[in-house]
Amino acid sequence: MDVDRIVALVTAAGIELTDRRRNAKDDGWSLSFANGATVELGDDGSARAAGKGARTVARLLDMPTAPRST
Amino acid sequence: MKRSYGLALFSSTLALCVAASSAAFAAGPGDPPADIAKIETVVVIFAENRAFDNLYGHFPGAEGIDQASKESLQQRDRDGSVLPELPPVWDGLTAKGVTPPVTQAMTEHLPNEPFTVNDAKGFNVPLSVATHDLWHRFYQNQMQINGGRNDMFVAWADSGAMPMSNWDASKTEMWAVAQKYVLADHFFMGGFGGSFFNHQWLICACAPYYPNADRSPAKPSISVTDESGTALKIADNSPKSARDGIPKFVSDGNLTPDFYAVNTMQPPYQPSGNNPAPGGDPRMADPANPTTLPPQTEPTIGDMLSLKHITWAWYSGAWQYTLDHGNHEPIPNFQYHHQPFNYYANYAPGTEARREHLRDAGLGGVSFIQAIDDGALPQVSFYKPQGNLNEHSGYSDIQAGDRHIADVIAHLEKSPQWPHMLVVVTYDENGGIWDHVAPPKGDRWGPATRIPAIIVSPFAKRGYVDHTRYDTTSILRFITERFELPVLHGIVVRDKAVAAHGEPPLGDLTGGLDLN
Structure with missing residues (x-):
């Protein structure tokens, strides 16, 4: 799944994209959404959702969430 | 780029507002009606994301889709x-x-014209179903309006044909309310774009600001515009045609190149989409998070009301529930960026102003409805339904919000305060959905696409379609005139800009009232 695909699927559900940038290591994308969820997407295709609203975003993307403590 | 903040700015701006007050009214659409004081209680209900034609395009007597020219019904490609x-x-x-879903394949080859989602001969999707959300962003909205031609809504959307969708809403409960009272058919969004920005326009008539954004975590969120300054710079790899895919831009951020926040950022205070800083004050959002907006200090309508000792409150559905239990989806699906006062230092956690004015409407608005029934509303109330009841595309449907708002109206009609009440039901913005009427030419920030507005009051004209041109700031105009408040600076600027374009002045909602 690429970054544009993730953004399209989440925003179609009424959850706005609020930030999109290359991560600090420049090996992937860091996305933020209006419900408080963040998605870290590696250039290798790995993806992880965290933050408030992560469960909803993970459900939309059919992916696991990060542990709640993160 | 420099802009000073704090009490000094507030004081000086307030002084300017006071000084501008009489001049602004003298230049306005006329003096307020002498009997405006008959209105003692004002209630503003702010729903989500519907263009006028999307719901009321076939309302009898209104300027709807049937009155649209052929040119305004057709969409153009990016070239x-x-x-x-x-x-x-x-x-x-x-x-x-x-x-059952309506898949992408099922939407292929639609004619270049509006289509009705719940048409029994078409997609036949009922009003109780949530549909695909659409971009509703500051620059895209201006690109879609295209100088008033409204013919680029599809070209600059992320949802293909979706902007051309509308609903037969003639069986909704709010349609019946509009038939009973007043439907305003020339009411426009205060600002271009989305919810965050238009909630700010409802309370402040201003654009929020991020000082020194180019030296902040938000720097990558500064948009890159073309030479016009009103459109995003298109990326080299953007699909050339709307039929080939979603457009791409060089930088489609939350901030303008001069650091005004025009797309969604999170409140600096909880409830916020952003967690507190590790080890920081749990009542705050992490200021180092790139989507946390610094506390704002522009004067708001709340400040003006407090200045004149007028009672007021912002009632938010599921506010306390979210603070106590966190958010849950699909119910209540609290929306952090729909709480505009939670961005302002004057209403920071711990302040008396916050305790007094930012009130929990309860789950499903139950506490707000109790206040209505008890006759305990302040002189001015704003009501924001919780997420699943706000009619926003993607996560909410029209029917649930329609029934909820109609229920609130029914309680208001029975309230002890009803005999001297004005209720305005409107939407924050169009949700990226097409409307055929050109917005008035104004200032840098708006007005934008036409949205529905219903004026409900014992003083409302009955069964009337009000063709007066309004925008979101018209609500502030009414409140300002009724309670003799200093005029917010953004309203003065808007009035001057509209006049400079030779446009008729925007009204103050009294066009829908019979106060005599």
Whole structure:
């Protein structure tokens, strides 16, 4: 799944994209959404959702969430 | 780029507002009616994301789709040519999980014209189903309006044909309310774009600001515009045609190049989408998070009301629930960026102003409705329904919000305060959905696309369609005139800009009232 695909699927559900940038290591994308969820997407295709609203975003993307403590 | 903040700015701006007050009214659409004081209680209900034509395009007596010219019904491609057909709704018309779905394939080859989602001979999707959300962003909205031609809504959308969708809403409960009272058919969004920005316009008539953004974590969120300054710079790899995919931009951020926040950022205080800083004050959002907006200090309508000792409150559905239990979806699906006062230092956690004015409406608005029934509303109330009741595409449907708001209206009509009440039901913005009427030419920030507005009051004209031109700031105009408040600076600027374009002045809602 690429970054544009993730953004399209989440925003179609009424959850706005609020930030999109290359991560600090420049090996992937860091996305933020209006419900408080963040998605870290590696250039290798790995993806992880965290933050408030992560469960909803993970459900939309059919992916696991990060542990709640993160 | 420099801009000073704090009490000094507030004081000086307030002084300017006071000084501008009489001049602004003298230049306005006329003095307020002498009997405006008959209105003692004002209630503003702010729903989500519907253009006028989307719900009321076939309302009798209104300027609807049937009055639209052929040119205004046709959408153009990104090169300016007329599209031979609409592109499909990318990823399908219905929200994820809806069964049976309306898939992308089922939306192929739609004619280049508006279509009705709940048409029994078409998609036949009922009003109780959530549909695909659409971009509703500051620059895209201006690109879609295209100087008033409204012919680029599809071209600059992320949802294919979806902007051309509308509903037969003639069986909704709020349609009946509009028939009973006043439907304003020339009411426009205060600002271009989305919810965050238009909630700010409802309370402040201003654009929020991020000082020194180019030296902050938000720097990558500074947009890159073309030479016009009103459109995003298109990326080299952007699909050339709307039929080939969603457009791409060089930088489609939350901030303008001069650091005004025009797309969604999170409140600096909880409840916020952003967690507190590790080890920091749990009542705050992490200021180092790039989407946390610094506390704002522009004067708001709340400040003006407090200045004149007028009682007021912002009632938010599921506010306390979210603070106590966190947010849950699909119910209540609290929306952090729909709480505009939670961005302002004057209403920071711990302040008396916050305790007094930012009130919990309860789950499903139950506490707000109790205040209505008890006759305990302040002189001015704003009511924001919780997420699943706000009619926003993607996560909410029209029917649930329609029934909820109609229920609130029914309680208001029975309230002890009803005999001297004005209620305005409107939407924050168009949700990226097409409307055929050109917005008035104004200032840098708006007005934008036409939205529905219903004026409800014992003083409302009955069964009336009000053609007066209004925008979101018209609500502030009414409140300002009724309670003799200093005029917010943004309203003065808006009035001057509209006049400079030779446009008729924007009204103050009294066009829908019979106060004599």
